[in-house]
Amino acid sequence: MTYTAFGFYLFLVIALLIYYTVPLRIRWVILLAASGAFYLIAYRTGWWIVLLSALLSYGAGLLLQHCTRYRRLLFGSTVILVALPWFFMKNGDFLLGLVFQMPPVFWIVPLGISFYTLQILAYLADLYQGKIQAEKNPAKYMLFLCFFPQMIQGPIPRYGELFPQLVKGHRFDEACFVKGCQLLLWGFFLKLMIADRADIIVREIFEHPKQYTGCYILVAGILYSLELYADFLACVKLSQGSAALFGITLSENFRRPYFACSVKEFWRRWHISLSSWLRDYIYIPLGGSKGGTVAKYKNLLVTFFISGVWHGAGYKFIFWGMMHACYQIAGSLSAPVKERFYRRIQMPQGIKTCLQRAGVFFWVMCAWIIFRADSLTTGLFMLKSMFFVHNPWILFNDKLLTLGLDWKEWCVLTGSVCVLFYIEHKQEQGISIRNVILQNPVYIRFGVYLTAILLIMIFGTYGFGFDPKDFIYGGF
Amino acid sequence: MNQKTQDNKKRQQTHLRFALTCTAFAALLFTCIFFVYQLIVPKFFYDNDWPTTSTYCGFYQLERHTADVLFFGSSHAASFFIPQELYNSYGITSYNLGCEQQNLVVSYYWLKEALRCQQPKAVILDCYMLFEYNAKEPLNTAESCTRKAMDFMKWSSVKKEAVKTICALDENQSLLSYYFPNLRYHTRWKGLFENDFLAGRRKTHSELKGYAPLAGYCGDSGFVPFERPDGETKTPMVPLMEAYLDKLRLLCEQNSISLILVKNPSTAQTAEKSAAIRDYSDRHGLLFLDFNEKSLYEKTGYRFETDNHDGGHGNLWGARKVTNYLGHILKDRSLADSKASPQWEQTKAYYKGIQKDCCLTHISDLDTYLFQLKDSRYSIFIASKGDCTSFLKQSSAGLLARIGCRTNLFETPGSAFFAVISGSNITEQTGMEELTTDGTLSDSSVTYEVLSAAGEGNEKSSIFIDAEERSKNCRGLNFVVYQNDTQRVIDSVCFDTGADTNPAVR
Numbered sequence: 005m006t007y008t009a010f011g012f013y014l015f016l017v018i019a020l021l022i023y024y025t026v027p028l029r030i031r032w033v034i035l036l037a038a039s040g041a042f043y044l045i046a047y048r049t050g051w052w053i054v055l056l057s058a059l060l061s062y063g064a065g066l067l068l069q070h071c072t073r074y075r076r077l078l079f080g081s082t083v084i085l086v087a088l089p090w091f092f093m094k095n096g097d098f099l100l101g102l103v104f105q106m107p108p109v110f111w112i113v114p115l116g117i118s119f120y121t122l123q124i125l126a127y128l129a130d131l132y133q134g135k136i137q138a139e140k141n142p143a144k145y146m147l148f149l150c151f152f153p154q155m156i157q158g159p160i161p162r163y164g165e166l167f168p169q170l171v172k173g174h175r176f177d178e179a180c181f182v183k184g185c186q187l188l189l190w191g192f193f194l195k196l197m198i199a200d201r202a203d204i205i206v207r208e209i210f211e212h213p214k215q216y217t218g219c220y221i222l223v224a225g226i227l228y229s230l231e232l233y234a235d236f237l238a239c240v241k242l243s244q245g246s247a248a249l250f251g252i253t254l255s256e257n258f259r260r261p262y263f264a265c266s267v268k269e270f271w272r273r274w275h276i277s278l279s280s281w282l283r284d285y286i287y288i289p290l291g292g293s294k295g296g297t298v299a300k301y302k303n304l305l306v307t308f309f310i311s312g313v314w315h316g317a318g319y320k321f322i323f324w325g326m327m328h329a330c331y332q333i334a335g336s337l338s339a340p341v342k343e344r345f346y347r348r349i350q351m352p353q354g355i356k357t358c359l360q361r362a363g364v365f366f367w368v369m370c371a372w373i374i375f376r377a378d379s380l381t382t383g384l385f386m387l388k389s390m391f392f393v394h395n396p397w398i399l400f401n402d403k404l405l406t407l408g409l410d411w412k413e414w415c416v417l418t419g420s421v422c423v424l425f426y427i428e429h430k431q432e433q434g435i436s437i438r439n440v441i442l443q444n445p446v447y448i449r450f451g452v453y454l455t456a457i458l459l460i461m462i463f464g465t466y467g468f469g470f471d472p473k474d475f476i477y478g479g480f
Numbered sequence: 481m482n483q484k485t486q487d488n489k490k491r492q493q494t495h496l497r498f499a500l501t502c503t504a505f506a507a508l509l510f511t512c513i514f515f516v517y518q519l520i521v522p523k524f525f526y527d528n529d530w531p532t533t534s535t536y537c538g539f540y541q542l543e544r545h546t547a548d549v550l551f552f553g554s555s556h557a558a559s560f561f562i563p564q565e566l567y568n569s570y571g572i573t574s575y576n577l578g579c580e581q582q583n584l585v586v587s588y589y590w591l592k593e594a595l596r597c598q599q600p601k602a603v604i605l606d607c608y609m610l611f612e613y614n615a616k617e618p619l620n621t622a623e624s625c626t627r628k629a630m631d632f633m634k635w636s637s638v639k640k641e642a643v644k645t646i647c648a649l650d651e652n653q654s655l656l657s658y659y660f661p662n663l664r665y666h667t668r669w670k671g672l673f674e675n676d677f678l679a680g681r682r683k684t685h686s687e688l689k690g691y692a693p694l695a696g697y698c699g700d701s702g703f704v705p706f707e708r709p710d711g712e713t714k715t716p717m718v719p720l721m722e723a724y725l726d727k728l729r730l731l732c733e734q735n736s737i738s739l740i741l742v743k744n745p746s747t748a749q750t751a752e753k754s755a756a757i758r759d760y761s762d763r764h765g766l767l768f769l770d771f772n773e774k775s776l777y778e779k780t781g782y783r784f785e786t787d788n789h790d791g792g793h794g795n796l797w798g799a800r801k802v803t804n805y806l807g808h809i810l811k812d813r814s815l816a817d818s819k820a821s822p823q824w825e826q827t828k829a830y831y832k833g834i835q836k837d838c839c840l841t842h843i844s845d846l847d848t849y850l851f852q853l854k855d856s857r858y859s860i861f862i863a864s865k866g867d868c869t870s871f872l873k874q875s876s877a878g879l880l881a882r883i884g885c886r887t888n889l890f891e892t893p894g895s896a897f898f899a900v901i902s903g904s905n906i907t908e909q910t911g912m913e914e915l916t917t918d919g920t921l922s923d924s925s926v927t928y929e930v931l932s933a934a935g936e937g938n939e940k941s942s943i944f945i946d947a948e949e950r951s952k953n954c955r956g957l958n959f960v961v962y963q964n965d966t967q968r969v970i971d972s973v974c975f976d977t978g979a980d981t982n983p984a985v986r
Binding site (some may be wrong): 169176178181254379410412413444450453454457461462463464465466468 | 495501504505508510512513514520654656657662663664665666667669670718822
C-alpha cells in the first residue's frame with residue numbers, strides 16, 4: 005500500500021476518526037495501533053525484524069543511560085546488531101555475487117528498513133552522547149520507530165523532534181488539518197502530473213540505452229532529475245500531509261534543491277534528513293573539516309561512500325556517491341578561481357546565479373544518470389553517448405513524441421514542471437503559497453482546491469492500462 | 481469553570497463552522513466530479529456504426545411494460561433485428577438490446593436489468609458469442625466492449641451484481657473503476673469530442689430502438705448455406721458462455737418468457753456450431769433458428785451477396801428479411817401480440833428515412849440519385865472536375881435545379897462548378913478560375929471546404945468534411961451527402977458526366 009493507494013486514504017480516515025474521538029491522553033495508543041495495523045494490512049512480512057530491532061535498541065538505550073562501564077562496547081555492538089539486517093538485506097546479494105558468485109537470495113525486507121535503521125542509530129548515538137534521555141515506555145518507543153505516515157519513505161526523524169509530538173495527544177486543529185490536505189493535494193500533483201508522466205519516457209530510454217543515444221540521454225537525464233525530485237518530494241509531502249491531519253509536523257526534507265548554486269548547497273537542500281544524519285553521525289564524528297583540507301576531503305569521500313551504500317548495493321551507487329564527493333572537492337578547490345573570474349567580467353548577480361544553478365543541475369543530472377542506469381557500465385556508456393553522439397535533430401523532428409508521450413502529454417508535463425518551479429521560485433522569495441491561499445476568501449480557496457483536484461483527476465497519470473509506479477525512495 | 485465552558489462552546493462553534501464549510505466543499509466537489517465523469521465516459525451515439533450508448537439510453541426512455549420482444553446478442557444481433565420493421569409488418573413492439581461484442585454475461589445482466597422495467601413475452605438471442613471469439617479475454621470479448629455495454633446501465637442491485645461478477649471473472653477489470661470511471665478513462669481528456677459535450681441532447685435520439693443499420697453489400701464471400709447437420713460433430717461452447725446461457729434461460733423460465741435462439745447468416749457460422757446449439761436447444765426445449773441452414777436461408781429469400789454487409793453483419797435488406805421471418809414465427813406461435821403503440825408509431829418516418837439513406841448508397845443512375853437528394857435531412861456537396869456538361873442530360877440539370885442549384889451548367893460549358901446545399905442555404909459558383917468555399921454545418925460542429933477547378937491540366941476537385949477528404953475526385957460531378965440528423969457522411973459518389981452513360985464511381 006503506497007501513499008497514492010485508495011486503501012491508504014480509507015485507512016487514514018478511519019484512523020483519524022478514532023484518533024479524534026478518544027481522550028487526549030490515549031491518542032498515542034491509537035497512533036501505535038494504527039501503525040501496527042497498517043504494517044500488518046499493507047506489508048505483513050518482516051514485522052518481527054522491526055520488533056527485534058526495536059526491542060534491542062530499546063533495551064540498549066536503557067542500559068546506555070544507566071551503565072557507566074562498557075558503554076562504548078555496548079553502543080558499538082548494538083549499532084552493529086541493528087545495522088546488520090539492513091546491511092545484509094541491502095548488500096547481501098551484491099556481496100554474495102561478488103565474493104561467492106552466488107545467485108540472489110530471497111531476503112525478507114521489512115518495511116522502511118533503511119529509514120528506521122537510521123532512526124535507531126541516531127537515537128543510540130544521541131543517547132551515547134547524552135543529548136537525550138532513554139525512553140522508558142517500550143510501546144511509545146515503538147510508535148516513534150513505526151509511525152505509519154513516515155515509516156514507508158521517511159523523512160528520517162530525530163527522536164527529540166518527533167517523539168514529543170507523537171505521545172502528546174493533539175486536539176483537532178482546523179488550520180493544521182487544512183494544511184495537511186493542501187500537502188496531500190500537492191503531493192498528488194507532483195506524483196501524478198510530473199513524476200509518473202516523466203517516468204514513461206525515462207523508463208523507455210533507460211531500458212534501451214543502446215537504442216537511444218546522444219540527446220535522448222540528455223532528455224532522459226533531465227526528465228529523470230525532475231522525476232526523482234517530484235517523486236521524492238511527493239512522497240514527503242504526502243507523508244507530511246498525512247501526519248499533519250493528526251496535528252503532527254514532520255521535518256522538511258527538501259528546500260528547493262535545484263535552486264542550489266553549488267553541489268555543497270545542493271546537499272543542504274536535498275534529502276535534508278539523510279544529509280543531516282550523515283553530517284551529524286558520520287562526517288562530524290570523523291572530524292569534519294577540523295583536521296585540515298586533506299582530512300576534510302577524506303571525510304567527505306567516506307561520508308558520500310556511506311551515502312552511496314545506503315542508497316543501494318552495487319558499484320553504481322558507490323560511484324554516484326563518489327561523484328558527489330568529487331563535485332564538492334572540485335567545487336571547493338575551484339571556488340576562488342570562479343569568484344575571481346566573475347568579479348573580473350563583472351557578471352550581473354542574476355545571470356551568475358542562473359549559470360551556477362544550471363551548472364549544478366547539469367552535474368547532478370550526470371550523477372543521476374549513473375544512479376538510474378541498470379549498472380555502472382551502462383551508466384558510463386550512457387554518459388559517454390550523451391557527450392559524444394551528435395544527434396540534436398531529435399529535439400526538433402518529433403522523435404521525442406514516439407517515446408510514449410504525445411504532444412498533449414508533453415504540454416501537461418511541461419506545464420506541471422513550470423507550476424512546480426514557479427511555486428518554488430515564490431518559496432525561494434520567502435512566500436508560502438499555502439499561506440497565500442489560506443488568506444483568501446472562502447470562494448477563492450474553494451476554487452483553487454477544486455481546480456487542483458479536477459486537474460489532477462483529469463490530467464494525472466494513473467488508472468487502467470497504466471503500470472502504477474511505487475515511489476522511487478520506497479525501494480531504499 | 482465559566483471560562484472553560486465558554487472555551488468549549490467557542491471550540492464547538494469553530495468545529496461546527498468548519499464542518500459546514502467542509503460539507504459545502506464536499507458537495508461542490510462531488511458535483512464537479514459527477515460532471516467530469518459524465519464527460520469522460522465514452523459515448524457511442526448514432527454517428528457510430530455501433531451506437532451502444534444510444535441503444536441503452538434509449539431503452540430507459542421506453543414506457544414501462546411496452547416492449548413485448550427483446551433482442552440480445554453481439555453486433556450480429558444489433559445489425560439483424562429491426563424493431564421498427566417488426567412493428568411495421570406485424571404490430572409487434574420490440575427493442576434490440578444487442579451491442580458490439582456482447583458476451584453472454586452482458587446479455588444475461590442486461591436481460592435482468594430489462595426485466596426491472598419491461599415484461600417481454602419473448603427474448604431472441606443471437607448465438608454468435610457462445611463460441612470462442614477472443615481466447616485472450618476472460619469474458620470472450622474485449623474489455624472495452626463490456627464497458628461500453630455496462631457504463632450506461634443505471635445503478636441498481638443488478639448493476640452492482642453485474643460489475644462484481646465481471647470483475648471477479650476478469651481480473652484485469654477493477655471494481656473501483658465502475659464507481660470511479662476516471663480510473664478507467666483517465667486518458668480520455670486527450671480525445672474528448674462533441675459527443676462528450678452534447679451527450680444530454682444525443683442520448684434522447686434512439687428512434688431505431690437498438691438497431692444498427694448497415695448498407696454495404698459484401699459481394700461474393702464464398703458463403704454457402706449448409707444442410708441441417710446430423711449432430712455428430714459439435715464445436716464446444718465456451719464454458720462460461722454456456723453457463724450464462726443457462727442462467728439466461730432460467731431467468732426467462734422464471735419470468736415465463738419464451739427464449740428463441742437464433743443464428744443470423746454469417747460466414748462465421750459452421751454446421752458444427754449449429755449442431756452444438758441445436759443440441760442445447762433440443763435438451764432444453766428451446767426454439768433454434770439457424771438462418772445459415774439451407775432450408776431456412778431459402779425460406780427467407782436471403783441473398784448473401786446483397787443482403788450481407790461484410791460477411792458477418794446483415795445490411796438493411798438482409799435484416800428486414802430476417803426480422804420479417806422472426807415476426808412470422810412470433811405471430812405463428814402466438815409469442816407476441818399485435819398492438820398499436822405511439823412509441824413505435826412516432827418513429828416510422830425516421831426508419832423510412834434511414835431506409836432511404838441506405839438505398840442512396842447503391843443508386844448508380846444520376847437522375848434517380850438527384851431525385852432522391854431532394855430531402856431536407858441532407859446537406860449536399862457538389863464539386864465538378866473537368867468539363868461536367870459534355871454528357872449531362874437536360875433531365876439531370878432539371879433535377880439539379882430541383883434540389884436547389886440555380887446555375888445553368890449548360891451556359892458555361894467547361895467551367896468549374898461547386899454547390900453546397902444545406903436546407904435553404906445554397907452556395908454555388910461557376911467559373912474558369914479555381915473556386916473554393918468553406919463553412920460549417922450542424923451548429924458549427926462540422927466544417928467543410930469545397931474546391932473545384934477547370935481548365936486543361938488544371939482540373940481539380942475536393943470536398944473536405946471535418947478536414948477529411950470525402951470526395952471521389954473523379955471526372956464529372958462529385959457528390960458528398962451529409963446526413964444532418966445522424967451527422968455522418970452517408971455517401972460519396974462521382975457521376976462521370978463526361979461519358980455518355982454517366983457511370984457512377986463509388
